[in-house]
Amino acid sequence: MSIAYFSTAYFAPVQYYSKLLQYDNIYIEQYENYLKQTYRNRCILMGTNGFLKLSVPVKFGRSKILMKDVCIANYENWQKQHFTTIETAYKSSPYYDYYIHEFDFVFTKKRKFLLDLNLEILDKSLELLKLQVEYSLTKSFIHHVQNANDYRYKIHPKPNKNICDDNSIYKPYWQVFDYKYQFIPNLSILDVFFNLGLDSLSYLRSCISSVGTSDNTKLV
Numbered sequence: 001m002s003i004a005y006f007s008t009a010y011f012a013p014v015q016y017y018s019k020l021l022q023y024d025n026i027y028i029e030q031y032e033n034y035l036k037q038t039y040r041n042r043c044i045l046m047g048t049n050g051f052l053k054l055s056v057p058v059k060f061g062r063s064k065i066l067m068k069d070v071c072i073a074n075y076e077n078w079q080k081q082h083f084t085t086i087e088t089a090y091k092s093s094p095y096y097d098y099y100i101h102e103f104d105f106v107f108t109k110k111r112k113f114l115l116d117l118n119l120e121i122l123d124k125s126l127e128l129l130k131l132q133v134e135y136s137l138t139k140s141f142i143h144h145v146q147n148a149n150d151y152r153y154k155i156h157p158k159p160n161k162n163i164c165d166d167n168s169i170y171k172p173y174w175q176v177f178d179y180k181y182q183f184i185p186n187l188s189i190l191d192v193f194f195n196l197g198l199d200s201l202s203y204l205r206s207c208i209s210s211v212g213t214s215d216n217t218k219l220v
Helices: 014-020 078-090 096-108 114-128 189-206
Strands: 003-006 025-028 042-047 050-055 135-137
Touching: 003 014, 014 189, 042 078, 042 189, 050 078, 078 096, 078 189, 096 114, 096 189, 114 189
Parallel strands: 003 025, 025 135
Antiparallel strands: 042 050
């Protein structure tokens, strides 16, 4: 039975979702020390001027804080800013109007904890993909995972920290700003939904190469 560990993520990238398709048992880490400048509180989209990096503001203390205890800084009007940015970038995409209302809760409902927001986004995304993916939250922190694949620190927005492997491929698809830029791979799942619609799951499956895929890896 295939097992993998993931960090939580805010509108995670293609790499994250294509990995979810490959495992029977998935664990989302909640007992790690929170890491800044990662997908835990940010996503990367594409706009008319290039990359768009949206970050959910969080509250910090002087000491380290567990992921499960990270609070959203709701005194900042980040929800309106994120919605406006996404609308400006993707309003002309083929499936924007079909999908954006599915995520109204992100921009209208306030939550205390970042983990709760991310899990709600994950659940909704899996629902839209019509995927029966079961996951569990970790019950403690394990430094060195054994007999499982550990993606907690390998899927990263910074290219020098993102660890690619042999079974991740990103086939080009039409994007809103194709006329200005070449295809930009591994953007947020929102880019996939807005541009591919009902073909989103097929695209995620196409990102998995048979090269490097072990015999006990599940392909949903």
